[in-house]
Amino acid sequence: MATELPGTRRPGGRTERTRVAVLRATLDLLAEVGFGELSVEAVAERSGVHKTTVYRRWESREGLVAAALELGAEEPWSPADTGSLAGDLREMVLEVVRTFTTAGSRELPMAAVLAGFQSERAAEALRAFYRDRHSRAAVVVQRAVARGEVPADTDPDEVTRLACGPVFYRLFVSREPVSEESAGMAAEAAAIAARAGVLRERGV
Known part of the structure; x- marks a missing residue:
């Protein structure tokens, strides 16, 4: 039986919208305040995604920034x-x-x-x-x-x-x-x- 990896379910659906919203918010805040002042709570507030969800998926600001930078590789x-x-x-x-x-x-x-x-x-x-x-x-x-x-x-x-x-x-x-x-x-x-x-x- 196939097992879905986290974040791959319903491509283009709520999971993907949540990912993009959180990572875009991370990039916006990184540009505005820098890595030193970035926080998971601020990203959750900016993206409108509950901080529990953000912590569960990305764990920390380091995880958020790493994933957000990887998002850049998806740009044409x-x-x-x-x-x-x-x-x-x-x-x-x-x-x-x-x-x-x-x-x-x-x-x-x-x-x-x-x-x-x-x-x-x-x-x-x-x-x-x-x-x-x-x-x-x-x-x-x-x-x-x-x-x-x-x-x-x-x-x-x-x-x-x-x-x-x-x-x-x-x-x-x-x-x-x-x-x-x-x-x-x-x-x-x-x-x-x-x-x-x-x-x-x-x-x-």
Whole structure:
């Protein structure tokens, strides 16, 4: 006899509506008050779901934040296709810049990254989110390989890291402004390194 996993019953029904309401409330509050001030009670009040239900399913604010961050992987996203590796990377890096610097949209991603420093469960959820984004971004390198721009064994993850890394350094380490020019430089540097064969896949 089949056994239903928690939360999988009646897809699209009350169970799913409850899940989405609670996790959306978690994301809203995370953006507003940060991980340190987040509480299960506040999420229950914001979502309209009884706190007993929230505790039973997610156990703690760590569980709520981890599940809420995983919700991001369900959102549709694909990188732009400009016809060149440098162009694709530039658009991808500029999207990161806009996400983390535009008022009204920057609060949640900033809070999510900071939560990863305060909770190991949040950190693992954040790693899973970026693994998903890396997987989707790999098409940028696949297209470049097909065009003959880069070696066939170019590592897509390393290309993404090299392109986006300088932006995150400015945002979270040096706290310097991030401009379109600096984003373009990072993207071009990653494209040059990929074309030169510096970012080939290597055995562990």
